[in-house]
Amino acid sequence: xxxxxxxxxxxxxxxxxxxxxxxxxxxxxxxxxxxxxxxxxxxxxxxxxxxxxxxxxxxxxxxxxxxxxxxxxxxxxxxxxxxxxxxxxxxxxxxxxxxxxxxxxxxxxxxxxxxxxxxxxxxxxxxxxxxxxxxxxxxxxxxxxxxxxxxxxxxxxxxxxxxxxxxxxxxxxxxxxxxxxxxxxxxxxxxxxxxxxxxxxxxxxxxxxxxxxxxxxxxxxxxxxxxxxxxxxxxxxxxxxxxxxxxxxxxxxxxxxxxxxxxxxxxxxxxxxxxxxxxxxxxxxxxxxxxxxxxxxxxxxxxxxxxxxxxxxxxxxxx
Amino acid sequence: xxxxxxxxxxxxxxxxxxxxxxxxxxxxxxxxxxxxxxxxxxxxxxxxxxxxxxxxxxxxxxxxxxxxxxxxxxxxxxxxxxxxxxxxxxxxxxxxxxxxxxxxxxxxxxxxxxxxxxxxxxxxxxxxxxxxxxxxxxxxxxxxxxxxxxxxxxxxxxxxxxxxxxxxxxxxxxxxxxxxxxxxxxxxxxxxxxxxxxxxxxxxxxxxxxxxxxxxxxxxxxxxxxxxxxxxxxxxxxxxxxxxxxxxxxxxxxxxxxxxxxxxxxxxxxxxxxxxxxxxxxxxxxxxxxxxxxxxxxxxxxxxxxxxxxxxxxxx
Numbered sequence: 001x002x003x004x005x006x007x008x009x010x011x012x013x014x015x016x017x018x019x020x021x022x023x024x025x026x027x028x029x030x031x032x033x034x035x036x037x038x039x040x041x042x043x044x045x046x047x048x049x050x051x052x053x054x055x056x057x058x059x060x061x062x063x064x065x066x067x068x069x070x071x072x073x074x075x076x077x078x079x080x081x082x083x084x085x086x087x088x089x090x091x092x093x094x095x096x097x098x099x100x101x102x103x104x105x106x107x108x109x110x111x112x113x114x115x116x117x118x119x120x121x122x123x124x125x126x127x128x129x130x131x132x133x134x135x136x137x138x139x140x141x142x143x144x145x146x147x148x149x150x151x152x153x154x155x156x157x158x159x160x161x162x163x164x165x166x167x168x169x170x171x172x173x174x175x176x177x178x179x180x181x182x183x184x185x186x187x188x189x190x191x192x193x194x195x196x197x198x199x200x201x202x203x204x205x206x207x208x209x210x211x212x213x214x215x216x217x218x219x220x221x222x223x224x225x226x227x228x229x230x231x232x233x234x235x236x237x238x239x240x241x242x243x244x245x246x247x248x249x250x251x252x253x254x255x256x257x258x259x260x261x262x263x264x265x266x267x268x269x270x271x272x273x274x275x276x277x278x279x280x281x282x283x284x285x286x287x288x289x290x291x292x293x294x295x296x297x298x299x300x301x302x303x304x305x306x307x308x309x310x311x312x313x314x315x316x317x318x319x
Numbered sequence: 320x321x322x323x324x325x326x327x328x329x330x331x332x333x334x335x336x337x338x339x340x341x342x343x344x345x346x347x348x349x350x351x352x353x354x355x356x357x358x359x360x361x362x363x364x365x366x367x368x369x370x371x372x373x374x375x376x377x378x379x380x381x382x383x384x385x386x387x388x389x390x391x392x393x394x395x396x397x398x399x400x401x402x403x404x405x406x407x408x409x410x411x412x413x414x415x416x417x418x419x420x421x422x423x424x425x426x427x428x429x430x431x432x433x434x435x436x437x438x439x440x441x442x443x444x445x446x447x448x449x450x451x452x453x454x455x456x457x458x459x460x461x462x463x464x465x466x467x468x469x470x471x472x473x474x475x476x477x478x479x480x481x482x483x484x485x486x487x488x489x490x491x492x493x494x495x496x497x498x499x500x501x502x503x504x505x506x507x508x509x510x511x512x513x514x515x516x517x518x519x520x521x522x523x524x525x526x527x528x529x530x531x532x533x534x535x536x537x538x539x540x541x542x543x544x545x546x547x548x549x550x551x552x553x554x555x556x557x558x559x560x561x562x563x564x565x566x567x568x569x570x571x572x573x574x575x576x577x578x579x580x581x582x583x584x585x586x587x588x589x590x591x592x593x594x595x596x597x598x599x600x601x602x603x604x605x606x607x608x609x610x611x612x613x614x615x616x617x618x619x620x621x622x623x624x625x626x627x628x629x630x631x632x633x634x635x
Contacts (some may be wrong), residue, residue, distance in 0.1 A: 188591070265542065
């Protein structure tokens with residue numbers, strides 16, 4: 001069974017100046033135990049897709065429509081409040097970019113993890129505390145007892161992110177959604193957290209959705225990649241084949257623009273122009289105004305077509 | 320040739336209150352310890368390290384936006400450490416800064432043309448119409464159409480705002496630019512544009528840039544030399560490619576090892592060293608093997624292993 005099945009998802013935010021079209025017809029799925037990376041720049045719709053999947057967006061203003069929006073076979077579009085509360089945390093848990101704002105500053109870490117465990121499972125407080133302690137040990141925290149008594153402001157970003165991962169794992173979810181989990185962290189801590197997430201994912205057999213703007217993080221952690229731009233999926237496929245032979249001009253340009261791949265001081269290959277407007281997106285392929293291979297045809301929306309085994313891309317200029 | 324900027328034995332301590340009340344007690348935080356750094360004219364030097372390493376504090380000290388506890392700051396060979404604020408004002412024309420967060424760096428009530436012209440106004444350079452024309456020229460140079468002059472910063476994207484910040488920093492034609500994480504908040508595709516802009520402006524204006532960053536990939540593409548900071552000290556300093564190909568200090572190696580590899584075929588499990596393990600692995604060098612004369616000491620010191628490669632080591 002698929003853990004996640006999304007077909008033709010759109011998310012709109014009506015505003016005074018016009019409707020922000022954050023997600024425009026996105027489809028992807030996640031198999032059991034699989035890890036999927038969603039890579040895109042800010043405004044590409046990668047986070048909104050996952051927030052919509054867990055129905056974490058305030059509706060209204062958000063307007064979610066989809067042909068299918070399923071989490072472990074449950075229809076997320078029709079699920080009511082109680083259903084959602086039981087799905088979130090238990091079926092799918094989320095780790096956010098900024099652990100400092102994700103924790104409540106007036107309660108201890110222990111209080112918040114114990115509260116989460118007790119909200120989903122009928123266990124005694126002492127049982128929950130013992131479990132919180134073992135979870136913290138699992139995320140490689142040296143002194144779990146001291147951590148349980150700590151307040152968020154007493155901990156470093158790396159430590160807090162570990163605590164948040166422990167909290168996310170507390171109800172043994174089948175899917176972990178990590179939204180830029182290492183963006184706010186130092187490079188050495190980032191490597192540790194990524195290794196931790198990867199290790200836990202294979203150990204617990206969870207599905208993993210890794211949302212990031214960093215292709216390095218993608219290359220290090222996931223099996224399959226979805227590349228998003230301007231609210232649409234540009235390309236999708238296994239991580240090795242995407243890095244070996246990126247098909248979509250956007251993916252190619254993105255990979256070329258990453259600095260530090262060659263020795264010596266040098267100019268980088270930049271992508272000219274800026275991100276598309278979410279209110280008035282360009283007609284057709286959202287990347288065409290910045291694409292050096294675009295022609296008149298690109299003003300029509302390209303189909304998301306199979307280009308090789310388990311590879312798909314949305315571009316008129318392919319193959 | 321006189322370096323554009325030189326830091327000599329720079330120290331900065333902050334006193335943090337650990338106990339308040341009638342008899343407060345303080346603890347000393349040594350944010351920057353005995354930093355020696357040379358920014359040669361017409362070059363880009365990278366200052367790298369993790370958060371809390373003291374790299375931003377060093378940048379602030381170099382601009383005298385913070386007062387050093389001890390040490391000297393030389394701009395074009397002139398000691399500016401003791402200058403009063405009037406004398407300092409004219410020196411500030413020579414050194415400008417660009418910060419990471421362009422959103423809070425630009426006044427939301429001013430038009431872009433006013434923002435860029437403001438330094439000219441402060442330093443009484445030119446008439447109002449000349450200032451206005453210079454600001455528009457500068458905006459154009461950093462890749463923003465002259466029509467943007469009448470707009471406000473909230474109308475811009477992150478990359479465009481950073482262009483405005485660069486335009487404002489360069490309108491006084493400074494010789495030294497301190498750039499503190501100017502590309503860290505930007506999207507991947509825009510980051511390359513700003514790096515290229517900095518490279519072009521450096522060449523065209525003979526600028527010297529102190530580039531402070533935690534992003535080693537950007538540092539590799541942009542800089543001539545790199546200094547690595549850890550706990551307020553410089554632990555290694557060398558030409559950029561030397562740092563990337565033959566790092567000597569265990570902390571530098573740990574930083575480089577943590578960079579994500581852009582090739583899924585080369586995934587591996589990393590070994591992480593604790594700070595204690597890194598300190599224990601401080602290189603031990605014999606005094607006679609060093610490029611410059613140096614006294615043996617059990618306390619780690621920054622020594623030259625060849626003319627252009629310095630590393631912190633215990634000299635025996």
